[in-house]
Structures are given as C-alpha cells and as structure tokens.
Amino acid sequence: MELTAIPGVGEKTADALQALDDPERALERGDVATLARAPGISSGRAARIARGAIRANYDDPGEFVATPRAREIYQDVLALLQERTVTDYATHRLETLYPSASRARIEDIRERTRQAMDKEPAAEVLDALDGVEPLSEPTDRRIRDRCLATQDAETYAHARDVIPEVSVELVDNARKLSELARGYATVVVLDESFARTDVDGDVRIEPDALENPSAVVPERTLGFFAHNRDRLQAAARVHRTAGLDPSCDLDSLETALDRLDTDGAVRGDEELDRLTTAVNDIDAAVSQAERVANDHLRDAIEERDVTIDGTDLLSLVERGAGVDSLLQRELADEYDAAVEQARDALVETLNLRETEAIARRAFGDDPAYPVEHDEEVVNRLRTELTAARDRRATRQKRELASDLAGMRTDCQQLVECALELDVDLAISRFARDFDCTMPTVGGDGFTIEGGRSPLLDVAFEDVEPVDYEVSGVTLLSGVNSGGKTSMLDLVALIVTLTHMGLPVPAEHARVARTGELQYHAKNQGTLDAGAFESTLREFGELTTSISEDRPVLVLVDELESITEPGASANIMAGILEALAERDATAVFVSHLASEIREVAETELAVDGIEASGIADGELLVDRTPVKGRLARSTPELIVEKLADENVAESDFYAGLLEKF
Numbered sequence: 001m002e003l004t005a006i007p008g009v010g011e012k013t014a015d016a017l018q019a020l021d022d023p024e025r026a027l028e029r030g031d032v033a034t035l036a037r038a039p040g041i042s043s044g045r046a047a048r049i050a051r052g053a054i055r056a057n058y059d060d061p062g063e064f065v066a067t068p069r070a071r072e073i074y075q076d077v078l079a080l081l082q083e084r085t086v087t088d089y090a091t092h093r094l095e096t097l098y099p100s101a102s103r104a105r106i107e108d109i110r111e112r113t114r115q116a117m118d119k120e121p122a123a124e125v126l127d128a129l130d131g132v133e134p135l136s137e138p139t140d141r142r143i144r145d146r147c148l149a150t151q152d153a154e155t156y157a158h159a160r161d162v163i164p165e166v167s168v169e170l171v172d173n174a175r176k177l178s179e180l181a182r183g184y185a186t187v188v189v190l191d192e193s194f195a196r197t198d199v200d201g202d203v204r205i206e207p208d209a210l211e212n213p214s215a216v217v218p219e220r221t222l223g224f225f226a227h228n229r230d231r232l233q234a235a236a237r238v239h240r241t242a243g244l245d246p247s248c249d250l251d252s253l254e255t256a257l258d259r260l261d262t263d264g265a266v267r268g269d270e271e272l273d274r275l276t277t278a279v280n281d282i283d284a285a286v287s288q289a290e291r292v293a294n295d296h297l298r299d300a301i302e303e304r305d306v307t308i309d310g311t312d313l314l315s316l317v318e319r320g321a322g323v324d325s326l327l328q329r330e331l332a333d334e335y336d337a338a339v340e341q342a343r344d345a346l347v348e349t350l351n352l353r354e355t356e357a358i359a360r361r362a363f364g365d366d367p368a369y370p371v372e373h374d375e376e377v378v379n380r381l382r383t384e385l386t387a388a389r390d391r392r393a394t395r396q397k398r399e400l401a402s403d404l405a406g407m408r409t410d411c412q413q414l415v416e417c418a419l420e421l422d423v424d425l426a427i428s429r430f431a432r433d434f435d436c437t438m439p440t441v442g443g444d445g446f447t448i449e450g451g452r453s454p455l456l457d458v459a460f461e462d463v464e465p466v467d468y469e470v471s472g473v474t475l476l477s478g479v480n481s482g483g484k485t486s487m488l489d490l491v492a493l494i495v496t497l498t499h500m501g502l503p504v505p506a507e508h509a510r511v512a513r514t515g516e517l518q519y520h521a522k523n524q525g526t527l528d529a530g531a532f533e534s535t536l537r538e539f540g541e542l543t544t545s546i547s548e549d550r551p552v553l554v555l556v557d558e559l560e561s562i563t564e565p566g567a568s569a570n571i572m573a574g575i576l577e578a579l580a581e582r583d584a585t586a587v588f589v590s591h592l593a594s595e596i597r598e599v600a601e602t603e604l605a606v607d608g609i610e611a612s613g614i615a616d617g618e619l620l621v622d623r624t625p626v627k628g629r630l631a632r633s634t635p636e637l638i639v640e641k642l643a644d645e646n647v648a649e650s651d652f653y654a655g656l657l658e659k660f
C-alpha cells in the first residue's frame with residue numbers, strides 16, 4: 001500500500017512510518033502499538049492513521065461522527081470497551097474500531113464480534129494476558145568479543161549493514177590481521193585471500209558468513225528471545241488456559257526458553273556449568289590442594305622420629321643439602337602421598353575430565369616443604385579450561401539459536417494471537433456486562449426493545465429498560481427529568497455501536513444503515529446573534545446535504561434554548577419540515593412540542609415520556625415514550641396534584657389546570 005494514499009498521511013508521516021520494520025503489515029493489522037513506535041507518532045495519531053488505512057481499504061468516506069456530541073458518545077463507547085482490556089495493545093487496537101458507513105466494514109467486524117462474544121473471559125486467561133506484550137527488538141546488541149575482517153570496501157559496507165552488532169575492520173595484510181586476533185577472541189575473515197595466512201588465535205576464514213548472520217552472531221536470535229522471554233511465556237500460557245490452537249509447539253518453545261538466561265546466555269547445560277565453575281574456582285582449588293598436601297606432610301613429619309647416622313648427617317651438611325634432601329631420603333613415601341592428595345583434591349574440586357593430566361602436573365614430584373604448585377602449569381590449565389568453556393558456550397549458543405531462529409515467525413503469531421484474544425475478550429466482557437445482543441441492520445429509522453444505557457448516572461442494574469421506535473421525523477416530549485436526554489443518548493449509543501459492528505445493550509435492536517450521526521446536544525442558554533446564526537447555518541447545510549445514498553440520523557436536544565420560545569418553535573418547525581421532506585430520521589426533544597406542531601405546515605409525529613403522578617415529591621415516570629402522545633409537563637402535574645389536595649383553593653387550581 002502506498003503510504004501517502006492513506007487519508008491524513010503526508011510525506012513526513014510516511015517517512016516516519018518507513019522507519020518501522022514492516023509498516024504495511026502494521027497498517028493492515030491495525031497494530032496501533034507498532035505504528036506508535038515510529039518516530040514522532042503519538043498513539044492517538046497512530047490510531048488515526050490506522051483508521052485512515054482501514055477507511056481507504058473499505059472505500060469508506062468516513063465522517064459518520066458528525067457533531068461534538070456524537071463524538072463524545074463514540075468516545076464513551078470506546079472507553080467502556082477499553083476498560084475491559086488487559087493489555088495496552090488491545091486498548092490501542094480498539095481505537096481502530098469506529099462507526100462506519102461502509103456495509104463491508106460493518107459486516108467484517110460483525111463477523112469477528114459474533115466469534116468474540118462466544119469467548120469466555122475466564123479469570124485465569126485474563127491473568128495470563130497480563131504479561132503479554134508485542135515482541136520487540138532489544139536495544140543494545142553490541143558484541144565485543146568478535147569482529148569481521150575484510151580487504152574489500154564493498155564487502156566492508158555490506159557487512160556493516162548485515163551484521164551491525166559487531167565491528168567490521170578493513171585489513172590489507174597479515175600483520176593487521178594478527179593485531180585483530182590479539183584484540184578479539186574471534187576474528188571472522190570474509191575473504192578467501194587470507195586462507196593460507198598463518199595467524200595465531202581464533203581466526204576463521206568464512207567467505208559465506210554474511211549469508212547466515214545468526215551463525216556469526218547467535219546472540220542476535222538469543223538476545224531477541226531473551227528480551228521477549230516473559231512475553232512469550234505469557235503468550236504460551238494464554239494459549240494453554242484459553243485452549244487456543246498455537247502456531248508452534250508450546251512444549252518445545254518453553255523448553256528452549258528455559259535454556260535461555262535473561263542476558264541471552266545458555267543455561268541448564270551441565271557440561272558448560274562444570275567448565276564455568278572450574279574456570280572461576282581454579283585459584284581457590286589450587287590453594288586448597290596445597291593446604292591438603294601440607295597438612296598431610298606436617299602431620300607425617302610431626303609423627304616421625306627421624307634417626308640419622310652421624311656420617312650421613314655430616315655428608316649432607318658438607319654437600320650443603322637442605323631439608324629437601326632429608327625429605328627425599330627419609331620421607332619420600334609421605335611426600336608422594338601428600339602430593340597425590342593435592343592432585344586428587346584439585347581434580348576432584350574442579351571436577352576435571354579432559355584436563356586432569358595437566359592438573360596433576362601442577363604439583364611436581366620433587367620433594368619440598370611446603371608443597372607448592374607450579375604456576376606455569378596452573379596457567380596452562382586455566383587457558384585450556386577457558387577455551388573449553390568458550391567452545392562449549394559457543395556451540396550451545398549456536399545450537400539454541402538455530403533451534404529458536406526457526407520459531408521466530410511462529411512466535412510472532414503466537415503473541416499476536418494472544419493480544420487479539422484480549423481485544424475479543426474486551427468485546428465479550430462488554431457484551432456480557434451490559435446484556436448485549438447483536439442488532440439487525442436495515443429498514444427505516446430504528447427499533448429498540450429493552451434498551452438500557454450504560455452511560456447513565458445510575459448503576460447499570462438500576463437502569464430501567466426502555467422501548468422506542470422511530471421512523472421519520474418525531475418530536476419527543478416529556479416531563480422534566482423523565483429521561484428524554486437519556487433516550488437520545490441511548491439511541492445515539494445503539495446507532496454508533498451498530499455502525500461499529502458491535503453488540504448493543506438491548507434485548508433487541510434494529511437500526512437503519514446510516515451515513516452520518518448528527519447529534520446536537522442541548523445548549524446551555526440563549527445564543528448571541530453570531531452563534532445563533534452559525535447554528536442555523538449548520539442545520540441549513542445539514543438539511544440540504546441529505547441524499548438517498550447518504551442517509552442521516554438527526555438527534556436534537558431542546559434546540560429551543562438557543563433563542564426565545566416563539567422564534568424557537570418557528571425555527572424548529574421549519575427544520576423538521578425540511579427533514580421530513582427529505583425522508584430523514586430525526587428525533588427532536590422539546591418542551592415546545594405543542595407550539596411546534598401548531599406552527600408546522602405538515603403533520604408532525606409526537607411521542608411522550610409520561611409521569612403517572614407524584615409520590616413523596618418525586619415524579620413516577622414510565623421511561624418508555626408513548627407513541628403519538630404529547631406528554632403532560634411537570635408544571636401541569638404539580639397543578640393537578642395541588643388541585644386534588646387543596647379543597648380550599650380548588651377553584652384557583654382548577655382554573656390553572658384548564659389553561660394547560
């Protein structure tokens with residue numbers, strides 16, 4: 001997809017998106033979290049870009065949400081869904097769901113919603129989701145014990161691109177190569193030309209190395225898996241607890257991950273552990289072996305009475321011989337036993353195998369007291385053990401890296417699948433929490449049965465279910481606080497959810513396909529001339545823009561408050577007539593329903609939310625509007641109550657009542 005073809009994506013944004021590994025895939029998947037990783041793109045902007053991409057894909061003109069109040073309702077719907085996610089990914093991903101006029105888009109989401117609603121939001125699955133996050137690359141991948149070397153400038157540039165983790169060096173002669181071999185544990189030479197050069201150190205001639213970078217830097221794969229280990233383990237747990245079909249064998253993945261340390265080292269290999277411990281403990285083990293030998297020898301000397309013939313003693317002294325000679329002569333056996341003990345102790349403590357023979361040479365056969373190790377031999381032992389440890393570690397790393405490298409795509413899928421489950425479960429929880437059903441799309445206007453708005457200021461279980469059906473243009477009258485605004489909110493909510501492809505909080509609902517939701521909230525007080533003029537312009541544009549292929553649902557709350565009552569009634573009557581002429585669906589909440597009907601030239605339908613009376617100062621309201629009924633106003637109900645209750649002033653109240 002050409003990035004600049006997406007609505008709202010210019011050259012600059014397209015450049016920022018190109019910095020991602022695979023922007024097309026992120027856009028296709030509506031992966032807001034990944035898009036927001038592009039430089040300078042906030043998550044809000046990422047969501048707008050993703051919606052733009054979807055719109056372009058469905059040829060959707062957008063602009064369903066046509067007014068600030070309609071936008072608020074959409075935001076409220078989104079918030080209710082987002083409250084039910086576990087992962088940040090799902091929170092952002094839900095922002096790609098929007099009310100659309102495109103039949104195909106709605107149908108696609110409805111299909112997904114139906115499947116989502118069947119999914120059980122079990123506590124252990126939600127728990128497991130807690131650790132899932134999109135996979136990401138570790139930031140610091142510099143590897144300092146190895147370098148690449150080449151003679152060729154082009155290979156040099158290519159190597160820097162392909163294996164940026166290690167340094168790449170230009171070498172033109174054997175001297176430079178041997179300098180590198182002294183500075184790095186391993187030098188990988190990328191040219192055949194050095195094949196016959198004899199250089200000390202671990203210098204490998206691997207002209208094909210750039211074709212398989214993970215063989216040169218198994219740390220790349222291991223680092224990626226170590227960095228993402230917790231997320232992958234959580235994703236595997238989600239698959240197990242939710243019974244999802246995994247994209248890879250979970251046991252193999254978990255076994256491989258168990259072998260990996262958080263820093264990318266291989267763990268759980270006995271041989272590697274043995275060699276690592278031996279290298280670390282060598283000095284301590286040598287000292288301990290010396291101690292063992294000397295303790296033995298001291299005890300032996302203390303216990304022995306050495307008898308020495310006078311001539312022998314004289315000859316020893318004349319030769320300048322020291323105690324060593326005496327030891328050799330008199331305590332040779334004890335010395336041998338002591339040295340043997342030192343050798344055994346060293347081999348045993350360090351658990352040596354291949355290097356046992358070297359270790360044994362660390363204590364010589366020539367008698368001396370105290371017994372001392374041969375530093376040169378110990379150093380040799382250290383070098384051998386270190387090399388064996390490094391060889392083993394490299395082999396292990398390569399093996400594990402090659403096991404894991406093949407799993408990368410499947411792991412990506414494993415995590416994506418778990419994250420998408422979170423999106424589904426948010427929809428499922430929303431549907432369950434608010435007793436939702438899938439609405440029917442089609443027909444004229446809307447029908448709501450048993451609708452309960454989760455946006456009310458009362459607990460959801462206390463919301464009274466309401467029914468309402470409108471086709472064409474209707475005035476909605478009713479007592480104060482009867483629930484007229486709440487009814488408009490419920491209609492807007494159900495229409496918005498339906499066009500998002502989501503379930504609605506009603507026992508049954510049917511909604512006509514709509515291109516635009518025009519929901520105008522109540523104004524707080526009379527408008528000044530300028531604001532009044534612009535409100536009239538808005539309605540002027542709205543009534544003229546309605547066409548058959550772009551049907552509009554108009555919800556208006558107490559438009560009369562924009563100016564004085566007489567003028568308001570005239571204006572509202574005019575707007576309603578224009579909407580009726582264009583076969584629009586509209587509900588106008590008004591306390592001036594009667595006055596509007598009087599001045600209107602066509603017959604206008606009116607419904608009413610009625611109160612059956614007043615009890616303890618509270619209106620008893622039936623919140624379902626009665627079709628074709630102009631509801632009595634609150635003042636009328638109060639006058640009626642006073643007329644009933646006050647015998648003395650009954651004439652006065654009866655007179656007032658007649659005026660209604």
Ligand SMILES: Nc1ncnc2c1ncn2[C@@H]1O[C@H](COP(=O)(O)OP(=O)(O)OP(=O)(O)O)[C@@H](O)[C@H]1O
Nearest residue numbers: 457458462463464479480481482483484485486623
């Ligand atoms: N279906 C319902 N179930 C329970 N309570 C409701 C319901 N509808 C409305 N209410 C309660 O009634 C209150 C008033 O509702 P709302 O503001 O919609 O009335 P209104 O008719 O628009 O009032 P006004 O004429 O004063 O503008 C709400 O804040 C809510 O507490």
